[in-house]
Amino acid sequence: MSAPLFREDAYLREARGLVVASSAEGVVLDASLFYPRGGGQPGDAGRIVWDGGEMAVADCVKGEGDAIVLVPAEGAVPPPVGTQVLQHLDWDRRFGHMRVHTALHLLSVVIPLPVSGGAIGAEKGRLDFDMPEAPEDKQALEDRLNELIAADHAVSVEWIEEAELDANPGLVKTMSVQPPRGSGRIRLVRIGDVDLQPCGGTHVARTGEIGRVRLGKIEKKGRQNRRVTVHLDG
Template sequence: MHLLCQGAPQVLELEADVLDTRPGAVLLAQTPVFPGGGGQLPDRASIQWSKGEADIRVVKSDERGWWHEFDGEAEISGPVHVSVNAAFRRLMCELHTLAHVTNSVVFQNFGGALLTGAQLSADGTFRIDFDLTGSEADRLRALADPINDVIRQDLPIRTYQMRWDEANSVPGLFRSKSVSPPRQADGNVRIVEIGDLDRQACGGTHLGSTAQTRPVRILKVDNKGRQNRRIKVGFVD
């Protein structure tokens, strides 16, 4: 099942009938909520029904649809209204887009260095880890200029589906050192493409172009092991 946030990211509200229910959770056929994953935080969202409203804590899939677990133990029947916090979604889109730009700049300038971890944060920063030695720390601290140059170029961002086996055979589409993107039920994997700069497998949410992000600065470069360098990135004040 494809998420609405992947195929129709403009949809932030949804009216839906309940397919199944249990105390504190309802099953819906579709959801506008990004459930989290790949270093991106889950959307902040709420659910409303005829007798109340609650914050959604977790969204999980099963073969029938998407379970929405919410605060409290109410058992809901009838139609519900799901609403995603637009400001938080936009922040995650911005950070995830910037993380891809950073990943691409490092991949192209550091001999195809692979990703070893990433995490977006609600405070407007993100950290991204690479399989690199300590000798590269000074070069990593100078990454703000090439990243901000990509932002200024206003490169378009688009997504599309590709057969997983085909994508796995293309160098650079799978960037993680140890984890491959999951194969979808239809045998595909989602690809995010940034102009002619970059394309890689990803299930997260993104902006429409690089110019929609704010300029960044490198906040810190850490050694996290003999072959692991962590870059922390934030917005220019």
Template sequence: MMGVTEALFREDAYLSTAEGKVTGINDRGGILLDRTNFYATSGGQPGDTGFFERSDGTKIAVAGTITGETKEEIIHLPLPDAVRPEIGETLVLHVDWARRYKLMRMHTACHLLSVVCPYPITGAAVGEDESRVDFDLPDAGVTKEGVTADMMALVAANHPIFTRWITEDELAANPNLVKSKNVRPPAGAGRIRLVCIGEDASVDSQPCGGTHVSETQEVGEIHIGKIEKKGRENRRFRIRFGALPPV
């Protein structure tokens, strides 16, 4: 392991620009920093792209961001032909904000869907234009029109969204906070990050390391484009931006 990266995005998802010092370059050319605002691929949310700016104005294009041996090691992947910075060099880190903000809105929409459909989650993927959440749901019994209306009611209510930290013991005492059927939050760090919706988390609270908007109204207009049957007890809900198209 080459070191621990301070993940600035965990406390401030709106930090589109920051400074970080280069602490290492791995054998594949990945850049490690002491701190970063670039989100690393995890939990179904893609890692950030953007560029680093050197003191002379030279730009280093970042094509992706991933984790290393642990979640605390964040690796920035430059384009193959990009220059490599020097160890100890301070860079200005510019996230592709338009892309990140769409992912923040989409990730938040996935949380709203899990409120409307309170079933065990078997899979999820966040995308810029479409996201999906899979539920352990034997008989759908729900319609895309009904789910869309319920999600948009949460958007319109403009509930606040915030994060708080709990201990692993607190999570163990409240197992229902985990909505995923097969995936548990990583243990060993001593604390778990919760994403909460509503005053005093009255709407929802669940472990999540991703980036989200600060109030539900920012999600904007969304709809369920399709509900697919993926096995006897699995239903896939596809979330898309915009209004539900007329039949």
């Protein structure tokens, strides 16, 4: 098991860890600063250092059970089991993911339609909506999105029982990705009084940290779907 440090504090940039598994495929620590790829959000990158060595982390993925696997960059030599390491996060990349991810939650408020897919990057992200017809006024959507961002809503996390989610299925906006089950609890991300939905990703603490955004071209993807891309504007 890898304790998910990113879940307790998304702003943590350095942390210690103990190597509990190690191979050419990846390194598992007892506590992971790195977010593993999932829910449309990429895995984190960075490096781990120890007495006499260093390994660049190219990606982070989910392993068996609750293991989080740090994928070494090409040519990097992983540390042996039992090594104490210091984890260094590629913060600029992670913070970009946090800003984009929160912006996409707000996009689902501005466009209140079922979401059929999505992807998050460090500079832009997109959601695919069940939207047969293109919106009449894209600029109005962009203006509304920036209004929500500028309102500087607090972003917080809360947990509910799986049975509570079953009783409130409308909380789930994504048709393609369902919240992970099995632990008995579901993690929710709340943005002020404007949005509440299940999510396991990392987010900014306040929407003002996103900064201004702009909407890219709205693309038709199949008979029912339209893809809306959000770009960070600096």
